[in-house]
Amino acid sequence: MNIAASLLSLAEDTLGLHLPIRLRAWDGSAAGVPGAPVVVIRDKRALRHILWKPGELGVARAYVQGDLDVEGDLGEGLRAMWDAVREARASDELAGRPRIGPRQVARAVGLAVRVGAIGPRPAAPAAESALTGELHSRERDQAAISHHYDLSNDFYELILDPTMAYSSGFHAAPDMTLEEAQTAKLHLVCRKLGLQPGMKMVDIGSGWGSLTLFAAEHYGVHVTGVTLSVEQRDHVLARAAERGLSDRVDVSLRHFRDLAASGVRDGGIDAIASIEMGEHVGDAEYIVFVDSIHRYLKPGGRALIQQMSRSNGSPADHPGGGPFIETYIAPDMHMVPLATTIGRIAASGLEIRDVQAMREHYPQTVAGWAARLEAGWDTAVKLIGEEQARVWRLYLAGGSLAFEENRMGVDQILAVKPSPRGVSGMPASPLDWLT
Known part of the structure; x- marks a missing residue:
């Protein structure tokens, strides 16, 4: 046979x-x-x-x-x-x-x-997540984030660029390197937020601090970052100390719903950023998320949400991107079509001022991560084990294709909190942040 x-x-x-x-x-x-x-x-x-x-x-x-x-x-x-x-x-x-x-x-x-293939159910790979507890409770959210982001800082340093940005870059010109595209993205976010020295900024889901550190160092703002990952918090605080930014950078191990415990006061923040964190909030909690952003911003304060979405034709029973992603990479992730996200942000009282699609930029970014993974394959296996390394190889290949084929997207959504009289303080043209 x-x-x-x-x-x-x-x-x-x-x-x-x-x-x-x-x-x-x-x-x-x-x-x-x-x-x-x-x-x-x-x-x-x-x-x-x-x-x-x-x-x-x-x-x-x-x-x-x-x-x-x-x-x-x-x-x-x-x-x-x-x-x-x-x-x-x-x-x-x-x-x-x-x-x-x-x-x-x-x-x-x-x-x-x-x-001769009949036999008992084989054990699932150890790399699979096994979350328990109430969906999107603080404890379960922390476990979901820890599953993916507390893997190993050394591993993420191996595959990411030196800024440690784990989100889509902005490939503004042909043949940009991964680091150049991420730096261009960070400048774009800071310009859209209108950052000026002395401003107060919050970075929700601050990751390894790419934006937190960049905004403090290059734009002179005071940044409060929040993350649910111990590894990420410790990394950012160490980098802030190395660069002499400890007086401008504070990162707390907190849920976004507990921002007040980090000293963030209602109506006291000039700018809030959330870079590819909103898709982890959960469908039911998203209203709380955007209402919190509105509440913390000053009148005239800006919010920049860079967020992944799924196309209207994607299966509704897999809002996290499919069984593989939901089991191995981002348990409890919940993506919705872009129009749904925009509607929820607007319903909070924030005014949508700009939406920039970046779907084509993600495959270019992922190609850079994949190249670094393959170049450092033996090191990756030593750091996280062969099963996890194979998870990442499959994740990067499949994820890149999902963006390439428009099954998933990513967008930067810029919003402002108008004053009671409707004053936004926004520039007349987006050229203000594109040039």
């Missing part, structure tokens, strides 16, 4: 499309399109993962544990798969959608028996 041919036939029957791949099984058998991306099933355990958890998560588990792999460029392999799905759905609305009925189940079990 050609095991590879049997597996490929079953997969195509289940998915309802022709797969543009070459499949190679653990016994050396091969089938599929010559010259296409090669999917390698290295161990029978991969089949058990998929049998026990059909769909994206089962495949991801097999990949993360090294039982399934892709030879060559992983991103190109994923792109070929998505192209095939789109083409199939264009000709048949049911094609490209998993059909796991009695016939497919019986066929899969029968094949598994014949190749």
Whole structure:
């Protein structure tokens, strides 16, 4: 029996499309399109993962544990798969959608028996999140952030640029390096906020302090950052001390709902930024989030929210981006279409003044992170283990493709809190911050 041919036939029957791949099984058998991306099933355990958890998560588990792999460029392999799905759905609305009925189940079990792949449910990779407690409670939010961001500061220093910006850069000119694009993004955010020396600014979800430190150092503002990650807080405070910025930078380990405990007073803040943190707030809590921003800002104060979104056609049952992202990367993340976010910000009393789409910038940014990961692969494995390193390789390849194909987006939304008489203090033209 050609095991590879049997597996490929079953997969195509289940998915309802022709797969543009070459499949190679653990016994050396091969089938599929010559010259296409090669999917390698290295161990029978991969089949058990998929049998026990059909769909994206089962495949991801097999990949993360090294039982399934892709030879060559992983991103190109994923792109070929998505192209095939789109083409199939264009000709048949049911094609490209998993059909796991009695016939497919019986066929899969029968094949598994014949190749000796039947067995108990394999253990899930240790890299999976396992959150408990009430959704978006302070404790669960901290656990969700810790799962991803407390991985290792040394690892993030390996893949990020020297500013430690973990968000989309602004590739304002062709051939910008990762560091140049991130620096351009930081300047853009600060100019949009109209920062001037002596102003008070809050950075909600301050991460490793790329914006917090940059605004304090280059624009002379006093910045209060908040994060739920111990590793991030300690990193920022250490960098602030090294650069002589401790008198202008304060970072607290707090939830955004507890800003008052950091000395932030109602109506006392000139500018608030939240860079790719709003999508972690949660659907029900987002109103509290934007109402808090409105409350803390002075009249004429500005808010800049850079936030990821999902397209209107994305599955509503996976607002975090899909089973893999929601299980391994960002548990409890909740993305909504851009229009929904704008409506919620406006409903708080903030006035929307500018929206800048940056979707095409994200794949360029991710390409820089992926290149650094591959160049430092052996170091990454030593720092976080091979399973986590493989999680990141899959995450960067799949995430980049989601932005490239408009399944996900990212935007900078600039808003202002007008005075009671409607005075905004905003410049007449966006050229004020673009030049």
